[in-house]
Amino acid sequence: MVAHNLALHFEAVAAASPEALALICEGDSLTFAELNKSANRLARWLTSQGVDRGAVVCLELPKMVEAYALAMACIKIGAPYAFLDPAAPAERARLMLERCRPALIVSVRGGVGSRALIGDADARAALRDAVSRLDDSNLPQTAVITGVDPAYVMFTSGSTGEPKGVVIPHQGVLHLIDWAKHDLGIGPGDRLTNVNPIYFDNSVFDIYAGLLNGAAIVALDALKGRPPAELVSEITKHQCTFFFAVPTLFMFLDSMHLLRPDWLPSVSRFMFGGEGFPLARLRPFYDAFAGKAKLINCYGPTETSCICSGFEIVESTFDTSDGLAPLGRLNPNFSYRILDEDLKPVPAGTAGELWLGGPGVALGYINNPQETARRFRQDPLIQGYRSILYRSGDLVEAEAGSGVLRFRGRADNQVKLRGYRVELEEIDHALVACKGVTRALAVVLQDAGGASRLLAAYAGERLPESELRQHCTAHLPAYMVPGRFIWLEHIPVNANGKADRRSVASLLGEAVARAS
Amino acid sequence: MTTTERPEVRSRMRHYITQRLIMKGDLSPLSDDDLLFTSGRLDSLDAVELIMSIETDYGINFSDIGFDLTRLDSISAIAALVQQPSAEPA
Numbered sequence: 001m002v003a004h005n006l007a008l009h010f011e012a013v014a015a016a017s018p019e020a021l022a023l024i025c026e027g028d029s030l031t032f033a034e035l036n037k038s039a040n041r042l043a044r045w046l047t048s049q050g051v052d053r054g055a056v057v058c059l060e061l062p063k064m065v066e067a068y069a070l071a072m073a074c075i076k077i078g079a080p081y082a083f084l085d086p087a088a089p090a091e092r093a094r095l096m097l098e099r100c101r102p103a104l105i106v107s108v109r110g111g112v113g114s115r116a117l118i119g120d121a122d123a124r125a126a127l128r129d130a131v132s133r134l135d136d137s138n139l140p141q142t143a144v145i146t147g148v149d150p151a152y153v154m155f156t157s158g159s160t161g162e163p164k165g166v167v168i169p170h171q172g173v174l175h176l177i178d179w180a181k182h183d184l185g186i187g188p189g190d191r192l193t194n195v196n197p198i199y200f201d202n203s204v205f206d207i208y209a210g211l212l213n214g215a216a217i218v219a220l221d222a223l224k225g226r227p228p229a230e231l232v233s234e235i236t237k238h239q240c241t242f243f244f245a246v247p248t249l250f251m252f253l254d255s256m257h258l259l260r261p262d263w264l265p266s267v268s269r270f271m272f273g274g275e276g277f278p279l280a281r282l283r284p285f286y287d288a289f290a291g292k293a294k295l296i297n298c299y300g301p302t303e304t305s306c307i308c309s310g311f312e313i314v315e316s317t318f319d320t321s322d323g324l325a326p327l328g329r330l331n332p333n334f335s336y337r338i339l340d341e342d343l344k345p346v347p348a349g350t351a352g353e354l355w356l357g358g359p360g361v362a363l364g365y366i367n368n369p370q371e372t373a374r375r376f377r378q379d380p381l382i383q384g385y386r387s388i389l390y391r392s393g394d395l396v397e398a399e400a401g402s403g404v405l406r407f408r409g410r411a412d413n414q415v416k417l418r419g420y421r422v423e424l425e426e427i428d429h430a431l432v433a434c435k436g437v438t439r440a441l442a443v444v445l446q447d448a449g450g451a452s453r454l455l456a457a458y459a460g461e462r463l464p465e466s467e468l469r470q471h472c473t474a475h476l477p478a479y480m481v482p483g484r485f486i487w488l489e490h491i492p493v494n495a496n497g498k499a500d501r502r503s504v505a506s507l508l509g510e511a512v513a514r515a516s
Numbered sequence: 517m518t519t520t521e522r523p524e525v526r527s528r529m530r531h532y533i534t535q536r537l538i539m540k541g542d543l544s545p546l547s548d549d550d551l552l553f554t555s556g557r558l559d560s561l562d563a564v565e566l567i568m569s570i571e572t573d574y575g576i577n578f579s580d581i582g583f584d585l586t587r588l589d590s591i592s593a594i595a596a597l598v599q600q601p602s603a604e605p606a
Contacts, residue, residue, distance in 0.1 A: 225542070227556040252560035255585035256553060281583060418561055445568070453568040466535075473539065481539075483565045 005145040005170045006212065007076040009177070011036060011138050013214050017188060022211060024191075024238055025065050025219035032214075037136035038065075039072035044134040045127075046073055046104065049116065053078035053141070055103035056153060056366070060084040060093070062108065063198055063219040066118060066127070068207065070106060071152070075170070076138075078145040079103070082153035082165060082366075083199040091475050095162045096155055099367050147171030147359070153366050154201050156302045157422045157480070159413065161429030165366035172305030172360040173208050179331045180209035183310060184242075184269060184296065190215035191266075192242045193235055195222050195249070202274055202419070204306040205244060215242075222249065232258045239266045246419025247277040254285055261292050273298035273307065274419030276324035276407060279317070286313055299327035299405070302421070303375070303390045305360040308334050309405060327396065327405040334358045337389065338398060343380040351397045351408035355379070355389040362390065413501060415444045417452055420479050424501070427456065427472070427480055434471040436461030439491045442482055443505040456482035457504045459491050525574075525595045532569065533591060536562050548591040574598045 003009035014022075018033035030038070051057055057079050061067040067083070074081035082100050084093060086108050097105065097113055105111075108119035118124045151170045158164040180186045192210035194217045196202035210217040218238045220231060222245075232253065235243060243264070250272055253259040270285075270293055277297060286295055300307035311317075311328030330336055338352040339345060346352035357379065364372035379387040395408040413424040424442045431440035438460035444452045458468070468485040492503040526548065534546060542557055552558045558566070563585055567578050570588070576598065581587050588594050 222559075224559070225540075225556050227554060228559075229554070230556070248560050248564065251583070252563055252585070255563070255583045257584075257586065280579065284583075418564065453565065469539065478539075479561060483569070 003174070004147055005075070005142070005149065006151055006173055006208070007072070007142045007145060009174065009212050010039075010072060010075070011142070013212060017214055020188060020214060021191075021216040023065065023068055023217055023219070025063060025068065028065055030065065032211075035069060035072065035211075036138075038069040038131075039076060040136045040138060041131040041134040042066075042069055042073035043076040043139055045131045046070075046079065047077060049104050049114075051077065051079050051103045053145070054150075055079050056100045057081045058084055058097060058100055058102040058105040058107070058113075060086045060105060060107035060109065061118075061198070062086055063194065063221060064118075064124075066106075066124070067198060068217075068219070071207065072211075075145075075151055076142045078141075078149050080150035080152050080167065082155065083203070084155070085197070085199045085477065088477060089474050092163065092477065096165065099162075099165050100153060101367060145170065147174065148363070150363055152204070154204065154302050155199070156201070157414075157420070157426050158371065159423040159425040160371070161426050163426075164368060164371055166302045167363040167366050168204075168305050169359075169363055172362070173204065175331070175333050175358075175360050176205065176305050176307060177208050177212045179307070179310075180205070181213050183331070184209070184271070186210065186213045186215055186242060188214035190242055191238060191240045192217045193220055193240045193244065194218060195220045195231070195235075195243070195245050197222070200420070201302040201306055202244060202246065205271075210242075228253060228256050228258055229263075232263050236264060236266055241266055242269045242271070243267045244271040244273075246274040247272045247281070248275065248418040250277075250285060251281050254281065259285055260288055264293075267293055269294045269296060271296040271298055271310070273300065274421075275416035278323055279320070279325060280323075282313065282325060283318060286318075297325040297328065299407075301356070301390065301392050301394070303362040303392070304334070304356050305362070307331070308356060308360060311404065322406060324407055326399075327407055329403045330356075330405070331360075334360055335389075337379065337381065338396060339380065345381070348400045349397065351395045353411050354392045354394045354396045354405070356392055357387065357389040361388065415452065417444070417454060417479050420477075422454075422480055427454075427476065427482065430472055430475040430480075431456055431458055431468070433475065434463070434468060436463055437468075439499065441491055441499050441501055441504045443501055443508055445505065445509055454480070454482045455484050455486065455508050457486050457488050457491060457508055459488055462487045525598050526591060529591050529594050533558070533566075536565070546591075548595075550591075551589050552591075553585055553589050570594065570598065 014032040014036035019031050022032040022035045023030045057074050059081050105113045105115045148169045150167045153165040155163045155165050194206040295313040296310050298307045298310045309328040309330050311326045335357040337355045340352050375391050379389050393411045396405045397408050415422050427442035428440050437458045440458040442456045446452050465485050472481045492500045494500040570576050
């Protein structure tokens with residue numbers, strides 16, 4: 001099946017298997033024909049609301065049928081959509097909306113901008129009623145959308161203190177779908193979990209690698225307040241065959257004795273990514289499913305269309321002094337360079353920064369030319385023609401011969417917390433905005449098992465921890481709120497007078513140990 | 517180091533866990549035997565924080581208990597684990 005944009009690809013799947021199950025969500029089941037018709041009506045409705053090709057639509061929605069159908073509607077009219085967390089602090093939501101400059105916001109909550117609210121049953125019914133009268137056939141204008149048109153905007157933490165919206169083109173996701181089909185064997189008959197939050201990059205895989213390969217996706221809410229056994233039972237009840245989540249979730253289920261073949265008999269492939277999976281924690285998972293299900297470690301910055309490499313865990317994976325599973329070989333259609341600080345290629349077997357190229361690379365950060373210019377750069381080894389690479393900041397080493405990449409750390413202050421990418425500077429900025437705080441530095445302490453803990457040091461007025469926590473909760477998503485706040489008379493600085501994060505980390509490690 | 521007094525451990529854990537629940541908007545009462553993770557009141561995010569907090573504060577290594585979170589599933593369970601002689605900090 002060859003299509004030059006995501007919408008045509010989706011329509012081809014819907015035409016080939018109209019009665020196959022596409023989406024299970026909130027107790028509803030939709031076939032491909034039903035989802036496609038719903039998307040067609042919503043596409044016409046979006047157009048009637050003034051959304052044209054190239055305009056951004058913000059979808060501030062939880063996992064509801066409309067969320068998936070609206071995403072498909074947007075790609076049909078070439079209007080990139082941005083899923084936003086409906087529970088995000090208002091201030092952070094405002095920053096993201098300001099960058100997006102959306103033509104329309106479809107949301108479950110009130111706020112600034114041109115909004116269509118579908119927060120309650122009446123409002124949802126009203127929208128359903130309004131679109132039910134619209135034509136449900138495919139739209140002619142879909143054919144003019146090209147592979148380099150933007151498909152979606154995905155927000156990720158930014159070091160300047162504000163989130164950055166990554167703009168991904170249709171072609172990047174088309175390659176992801178193809179990789180999922182050929183390397184992971186995803187196709188009709190499969191059922192993929194969509195446990196990943198819909199506004200989180202991993203969801204891109206669930207939705208597109210599933211739907212556009214003719215597989216069904218099952219919308220599931222992770223654990224918010226419900227027993228973990230219930231989530232696992234639901235995955236089994238819906239006969240899911242492919243389960244993709246962050247290592248933190250798998251480690252949690254394992255530590256609750258739920259990551260076992262008798263609990264998850266239908267799953268034949270588990271995939272994890274977004275953060276490293278410590279091998280010590282992977283071992284029992286691998287042993288439990290040996291011969292029953294494959295385990296795949298995947299890697300990819302948001303800026304390269306979700307995933308750019310995958311590695312199947314095998315027995316020999318554990319014969320290494322490395323603490324983490326390898327990242328694997330890069331997927332087809334990616335090019336890369338591993339460069340040192342002087343932007344020269346590193347010798348084989350040496351770690352350097354990974355620069356990624358090819359059609360999977362993002363178009364840039366939305367309405368943010370400065371940050372775009374900083375991370376999307378001309379290939380330093382090419383002068384004669386334009387060749388843009390994404391500078392990942394990930395330090396990797398390529399295995400001689402096989403090309404398998406191994407993670408060796410970061411070139412900056414980006415960390416991964418429960419799979420979420422966090423720029424520590426964003427937390428610093430939020431804390432300094434708290435009255436009385438003059439300087440602040442967030443640091444991550446890691447334990448031997450690979451778990452990461454977020455702490456913050458601050459100087460200035462000594463404040464009650466509850467006040468600092470409240471302030472952070474109002475400005476940052478929950479996973480970015482430090483677990484502890486430690487007052488220091490002076491924040492240590494390095495020779496250049498810059499706050500020294502490494503010294504602060506060791507100071508905080510001692511301070512926390514002393515406090516016990 | 518001598519064994520930490522049970523009431524102190526319990527009250528510290530109770531305070532710590534209640535704080536996390538409040539942060540999540542969970543204001544329901546919490547007794548020492550209520551299940552924390554099995555019930556879903558605490559999640560994977562809380563697990564990481566709780567484990568690391570117990571590791572640093574009480575010198576318990578999560579790997580030594582086989583990464584078994586069900587052994588930290590209530591305030592009573594945590595208090596019992598923390599006060600095992602082998603779990604005492606050096």
